[in-house]
Amino acid sequence: MIDNVQKLVESYPRVPITVDCVIFGFDNNELKVLLIKSDIEMYKGKYSLLGDFAIDNDEDLDEAAYRILKERTGMDDVYLEQVKTFGNPTRHPGGRVLTVAYCSLLNIQHHQLKIHANDLDWHSVSAIKEMAFDHKEILDGCYQWLQKRVQEHPLGFNLLPDKFSLRELQNLYEAILGIEMDRRNFRKKFASMDLLIDTGEMEQDVPHRPGKLYKFDFAKYEKSKRKWVGIDF
Numbered sequence: 001m002i003d004n005v006q007k008l009v010e011s012y013p014r015v016p017i018t019v020d021c022v023i024f025g026f027d028n029n030e031l032k033v034l035l036i037k038s039d040i041e042m043y044k045g046k047y048s049l050l051g052d053f054a055i056d057n058d059e060d061l062d063e064a065a066y067r068i069l070k071e072r073t074g075m076d077d078v079y080l081e082q083v084k085t086f087g088n089p090t091r092h093p094g095g096r097v098l099t100v101a102y103c104s105l106l107n108i109q110h111h112q113l114k115i116h117a118n119d120l121d122w123h124s125v126s127a128i129k130e131m132a133f134d135h136k137e138i139l140d141g142c143y144q145w146l147q148k149r150v151q152e153h154p155l156g157f158n159l160l161p162d163k164f165s166l167r168e169l170q171n172l173y174e175a176i177l178g179i180e181m182d183r184r185n186f187r188k189k190f191a192s193m194d195l196l197i198d199t200g201e202m203e204q205d206v207p208h209r210p211g212k213l214y215k216f217d218f219a220k221y222e223k224s225k226r227k228w229v230g231i232d233f
Contacts, residue, residue: 018092018099019064020051020135021080022142023073025108025122026159031175032108032122033139035131036072039118042093043132047123049139051099065102074114079158080104083145084138091134103142105158150176154195157216165203165211166190195221 023034035047050072054064061082070076080102087098113120125143130136150156156172170186190196196214203210 016095016097017054017061018051018097019054019061019068020049020099020101020138021065021069022049022083022101022103022139023069023078024103024105024125024142024146024159025111026172026175027108027122029171029175031125033125033128034073034113034120035123035128036120037118038132040093040132046130046132047119047128047135048132049135061100065100069104072115072117073120075111078104078106078111083142086134086138086141088134093133099138101138101142103145105146105155107159107161109161147177154216154218154221157218163199163201163213163215165213167208167211169214 025032025034034050036050038044038046038048050068052064052068052071054061056064059067062080065080065082066076066078069078069080081104083101083103085098085100089096091097091099108122125139128136128139131139146155150173156169156176159172160168166187169190170181170183173186174181195217197217199213199215201213203213
């Protein structure tokens with residue numbers, strides 16, 4: 001039985017699989033993504049996502065994503081989540097190649113880049129018009145995923161410092177969702193969830209009236225198993 005299954009599998013052509021990582025950050029009130037200059041001649045000068053082939057038959061896709069991120073950035077303490085598979089037969093110039101997109105949200109100040117090869121750097125998502133391969137399509141797909149997910153789960157807090165002001169929190173949601181929000185309604189919405197901890201500290205060295213600093217109560221959120229609802233702005 002096993003031999004028959006193996007023969008069946010071997011009778012089909014092997015399609016290469018790549019993993020592409022979409023790493024989002026937040027800086028200067030802008031949603032940003034980590035990009036690298038493509039080393040493919042036909043895409044010379046264009047940026048691409050952080051990706052590579054899953055080269056080992058024994059390598060899990062999650063393991064491949066973390067390996068690629070470590071090799072390209074030097075970071076190894078970043079959470080990645082599988083988002084979508086892209087399989088257009090013409091997406092890769094070398095032939096049919098499937099790619100699995102992974103997404104992560106991290107605080108730029110807390111995760112310093114340890115490798116700077118091929119102009120690896122952060123770029124404003126809104127300023128990106130063209131990329132190598134079909135990476136703009138992948139980026140757009142992950143951005144849409146992010147817009148939906150931050151309204152269903154408290155993922156957005158991964159983009160902020162441990163301590164943040166309500167102004168920073170609102171700026172973050174406005175940057176991700178691409179809309180302006182009423183200040184009073186926004187604060188009322190989060191206050192009703194009772195998941196923000198007042199640290200008793202204030203902002204320092206800011207060009208506006210200092211605001212209180214808060215922390216998100218992840219322990220309370222997990223303990224209550226509270227569904228992340230009502231973030232419909």
